[in-house]
Amino acid sequence: MKVKFWGTRGSVAVTGKNHCKYGGNTPCIEISNDEEIIILDAGTGIRELGIELLKKKNHKKISLYFSHFHTDHIVGLPFFLPFYNNEFEIDIFGKPYVYNSIEEIIDLILKPPLFAITKDEFKAKINFHNIDVDYIHEENGLKVQAINLNHPNPTIGYKIELQGKSVVYFTDNELIQNNHTSHNLKDLITENHPELIKFCTNADILIHDSSYFMDDYNKRIGWGHSSNYATAMFAHLANVKNLYLFHYEPTYSDDKIDELLSDTIEYLNQLNSSVNCFASADFLEVELE
């Protein structure tokens, strides 16, 4: 089972000499083996994934799951080339918001004046699935489950289990919605998130929103994102094996993300945690065996 990060930046895509190491594409993750492919979100990272999929003989049937529909998670959608190729069948999953269906939300993105063409140009077979937080799908050794996260507009997290391994994707999740310090996090998260902790317990990989350092978070309360310490404490309480920091604040340079990683590892060490912590980066591939 492979996890590949195609986009790891939050809010808006960035580029330039300060963003070479971690990249600047907005969220998109591939989870796959030889038969199955699941894509999480359609940020700008999905464009290059689409080019890659056109070159392959397998993965003609794709499942695309949306966490929510803020622009950083959908902006790559019109540039995903498999949509325009009749060899592909694409199942699109998400929880509708305001509009009644996922199809209506996709229509909203793919029409003038936001984009030149509509989804009538798609050649692939597209199936739309309106799901909610009780969603569970099981087939051929693959299991996908959904759960509610904490964000200004409804956002759902996913757990994907394949070949006996589990990956949890919690982007745009604000664990503690008030000013906090590293000292009261354990109680706050334990009290507020028993269900999220249970959902993630013993996961092989947790990919979690870690948009800000603690100090920066405290200036952005209610924006729907987590501090690196809240994320680390949550991963520790859920006893996950590997934590990947994700959805970086756009102004953070490569050096700043290096610091974010070392600061988070230092905090986990203070907790005597067994969680391994990594910084996700565009095009990073992780094999789970």
Ligand SMILES: [Zn+2]
């Ligand atoms: Zn986002």
